Amino acid sequence: MTEIDKIDRRILGILQVEGRIANNELAERIGLSPTATSDRLKRLQKDGYIVGFGARLDPHRLGFGLLVFIEVLLDKTTPDVFDDFAKAVQRAPEVLECHMVAGGFDYLIKTRLADMTTYRRFLGDVLLSLPGVKETRTYAVMEEVKNDGPLPL
Amino acid sequence: MTEIDKIDRRILGILQVEGRIANNELAERIGLSPTATSDRLKRLQKDGYIVGFGARLDPHRLGFGLLVFIEVLLDKTTPDVFDDFAKAVQRAPEVLECHMVAGGFDYLIKTRLADMTTYRRFLGDVLLSLPGVKETRTYAVMEEVKNDGPLPL
DNA sequence: GAATTTTTCCGTATTTTATCCGGTGGAAAC
DNA sequence: GTTTCCACCGGATAAAATACGGAAAAATTC
Structure with missing residues (x-):
């Protein structure tokens, strides 16, 4: 290469x-x-510099009016909570991004949903029902100041 | 439409x-x-459903090995701290995303940089030098579990 | 430093793809 | 029943992508 x-x-x-x-x-x-x-x-x-191509869609016109970030804390008693959680998250279509972070919590999740009602259901049915999730903190986005900035090559 | x-x-x-x-x-x-x-x-x-098209690049192969999220708290004394901050952020090429959120802090920033040294400089030279920034919390990403999930149409 | 190998590049020919345009069929409006 | 409108189609034309042979440039070797 x-x-x-x-x-x-x-x-x-x-x-x-x-x-x-x-x-x-x-x-x-x-x-x-x-x-x-x-x-x-x-x-x-x-050589893998370009991974793929994609259309940039307008989430708001497509029924995803609500952007939410969620901080997740895991119950670190079982040895493979992390793997289990990671795998479950990858199968959840509502989750656009999920990152394991160093700091006050374990995972940061980015999700787009229709509205607060949908979010409430997602939190209960999907996130909190995952094994090992101890605590979550929800941050609803009020204004998307900058959205998809390109890498500054 | x-x-x-x-x-x-x-x-x-x-x-x-x-x-x-x-x-x-x-x-x-x-x-x-x-x-x-x-x-x-x-x-x-x-009709604006498709905003544009873009190549998905591999940040790690392009010298952006470090993904960082930053929570920003503003000093809400001046009336247009928010506007000033938003505008400054849009001009900063290192900032890929910036969202104003409801919750324990004011803005959530996503940035990609070469390494911790570069981040340290960015934090000092760019972020902390912006007017109205009272406090920041840094969360370095250790593992990108899910990266660019598509909208679940 | 000359010869060789490798890489990058170009122009032409060919194939593939996008676009234009007139026309058809079906559904709704009158 | 006729008209209008809309999405669709197929064929013709324009545009773009690709394959290929070979030239120039750069890197490597001797």
Whole structure:
């Protein structure tokens, strides 16, 4: 697997924001031929710098008006609470992100739901019913100041 | 702006995961002609359901090995601390997300950086130097259990 | 420092894909 | 029953992606 150069970074920077740009236009912007550009793009994918492509959707227009972060504390008595919890979380479609953190709690979860009623049900039926969950703290988002900032390449 | 139907949702679901899929293949998967599929895609963009497209990059291969969440508390004495803070945050390229939350603190920030040294500098030079920041709590991510879950359409 | 290997790049030809356009069928409105 | 509207289709055209041979540049070796 080869190293990455300046042009590759520019390609990544553009694709991060305009993922469906035509290869031709991408080529023009970075100042290379379409063939060379396509070669680079393929390499960046093959080498794992680009994991995939995706559409950015507007959650609010799609029935996900509520963004919530949840801090989760686990009951660390059983040896594989962490594994169990991680696996359960990956199967829950409501969970957009879940990170194990160092600090005052164990996991930070990001979820998008329709409204508070839905959230209430999610908390009870999904989260609190998971084995090993000792405590949760809910933070409802009032305003999304910045949403999907690109990596500053 | 028209309503969305079952087929539209399937299109969105596919595009969320495979944003660069060819219109032809998309058409085949949903069982419509390429023309009809293209029409729907255009409409979904025009009506704002699809905000854009982007490449999913691997942060770790690009020099962003450290994911950090930061809880921020503001000094609510000046009337426009919130606006000032929000604007400053939007200009900071290190900040991937920033949300104003209801609960024990005011803002939750998500940032990706090279390492702890870089983070230390970011905290001092950027965050703590913003006007109105009273207190911050740092949570370094040890394991990314789930990263970019799609909306469960 | 010259020769060789490797990598990156380009241009052309071919294939694939997207878009345009006229027309069809079905549902709702009149 | 006719008209209107909408989503869809298929064929024609335009545009883009890909494959391929070879040239230039860079790195490696001797």
